[in-house]
């Protein structure tokens with residue numbers, strides 16, 4: 023028997039013991055715990071019905087019943103918690119762990135064998151840990167370490183020691199298929215195997231093959247702001263989700279739970295794509311919101327909003343020169359300069375625009391306008407403007423309340439003396455008093471009621487105001503056009519997507535929004551899609567949160583940005599400890615696809631290519647649309663027959679609709695638009711911006727011609743589209759190809775004509 027077979031046998035014995043143990047735990051929990059929880063739960067219910075009369079209107083009884091209800095809720099939660107845990111154990115039986123580390127702690131002679139799995143398994147009799155949760159401090163030894171000397175942080179401090187072995191297992195249906203050993207670094211073999219699988223419409227967990235640089239991000243607990251720049255497919259989203267699972271596990275002590283965590287996601291398709299990951303990691307799902315959803319919740323009562331997808335369609339359609347003005351406007355309204363202008367606008371509004379007036383009652387001045395204004399402006403407690411004015415209003419109304427009573431007496435005298443109301447002196451006097459009060463309140467509201475939307479409108483409506491507030495700042499070349507166009511849209515009751523952030527900023531500053539103050543950790547994925555002003559909004563909306571911000575400056579769709587983005591984010595979010603990490607290995611695509619995408623980008627980026635080889639991407643010029651359509655149909659049918667997921671990616675929705683009209687004879691093919699929330703199965707046609715963050719076994723670029731992909735931002739869109747492919751990439755065009763496509767000969771990429 024070889025050494026390998028001997029070890030395999032030994033490990034099989036440990037596996038059998040572990041499975042027996044899981045069965046013992048299940049039996050223990052089912053038999054004793056579950057039964058006692060069930061009994062407890064039934065007893066509480068029975069007691070409630072016997073001891074109380076729930077239909078009684080008696081107040082004491084209601085309190086009594088609610089106490090019972092609280093107890094029942096507690097018992098129900100306990101019962102559900104146990105059934106959930108049992109569910110997890112049942113699933114663990116098929117694969118209880120995936121790794122092992124042998125470690126000797128300094129000053130202790132014993133060599134410990136630590137098995138690592140999705141969750142801890144503890145012997146209920148001996149309390150011995152047989153499998154450690156991958157998030158436990160000691161499990162970090164499995165993922166980290168370049169040398170045999172290693173350390174992990176425990177509640178008691180740093181534990182130093184020596185790693186003797188790292189072993190990875192492939193266990194399927196409770197059977198040990200094989201294992202790999204390495205001295206210090208977990209090997210690539212299992213990662214190779216995982217990455218060569220076909221994709222599905224749902225994201226998978228990566229617990230078994232988390233790489234060292236990813237693990238450092240997942241386990242970072244110090245940073246108030248963690249910034250991650252990572253190339254396409256480097257695992258940013260996966261790492262973000264595993265980090266949430268880790269923080270929730272860690273947070274058991276600090277009471278961080280799923281309702282305190284929020285993911286800002288690029289669109290609903292993406293949200294549904296990642297929806298299953300946290301439950302698979304044994305955690306509750308956390309709230310996911312798109313920027314559109316935040317805007318809609320907070321602004322849509324006041325104004326009709328353009329969505330991000332609508333904005334992208336408008337920007338991407340047509341020639342870049344045709345949309346220059348809109349692009350300039352969008353860039354300006356998201357800029358740091360515009361943030362300064364908004365701050366100046368608020369100050370200007372408070373000092374110059376709010377029409378403070380003398381408050382008089384019965385022709386006697388009670389409050390001078392100068393005094394009111396100065397009380398408002400010298401407000402040491404940073405209460406938002408609108409709230410402060412409401413406070414002022416309340417004080418004034420309280421002040422005139424006794425005066426109104428006196429005034430009613432006077433009015434009654436007047437009415438009594440006048441003719442025609444002898445029989446209704448009291449009623450008529452009250453009526454007159456009410457009219458006077460209404461007039462008074464209306465006058466008061468002229469300076470105590472302000473609205474963020476009016477403030478924003480003023481910026482574009484009042485001639486010269488924006489230029490006045492922009493003194494010392496650089497304005498876009500087409501500023502007059504931008505002002506006129508924005509004014510027209512706002513007057514028509516519409517806001518462009520790029521106006522949503524300024525409106526949210528003003529609303530939050532003016533009214534003070536508390537809706538998201540419970541959030542203690544915010545994860546922002548696709549960080550490059552947000553402007554500096556949007557980050558200012560995040561900062562205001564989530565004042566109590568730490569942030570994990572992940573992005574790729576090369577995947578911006580409508581603007582050119584660079585690494586300085588992260589410096590800007592850091593200076594906006596201003597957290598005590600900020601860390602920046604780079605992920606430079608792409609795991610999604612084959613080496614060939616990654617190399618192809620890198621050529622499209624044309625930058626000398628520090629990418630390292632993970633060594634998973636596959637078919638060369640092929641560039642396929644076609645003589646005409648008919649030839650192209652026939653070739654694509656053949657491709658799709660071939661991939662579908664092999665069980666691969668396929669996406670035809672176009673630049674815009676309009677292009678996608680055209681492609682669909684030509685390819686709709688393929689059975690089950692679907693056109694995915696912005697309203698779609700699920701990817702489902704079967705071949706798909708969609709614009710690249712909706713495919714952001716997603717992946718497919720085979721990607722077909724529908725029309726990579728010179729006309730469609732010509733600007734620098736088009737280059738990035740093409741890069742995003744190509745990097746969605748795991749195994750196969752085919753790029754079609756008619757006419758002249760985009761200048762960004764790698765030359766066939768240089769890249770060694772096969773061409774349709776050469777085949």
Ligand SMILES: Nc1ncnc2c1ncn2[C@@H]1O[C@H](COP(=O)(O)OP(=O)(O)OP(=O)(O)O)[C@@H](O)[C@H]1O
Pocket residue numbers: 213216217226227228231232233236252253254255256257258259260261574577609610714715716717745
């Ligand atoms: N350590 C890993 N082990 C196994 N698979 C991994 C690992 N890291 C990443 N992957 C896989 O690589 C693919 C890309 O991951 P992910 O979507 O998280 O990357 P990303 O950086 O967010 O990509 P993009 O920026 O292109 O949206 C996924 O299929 C993911 O499962």
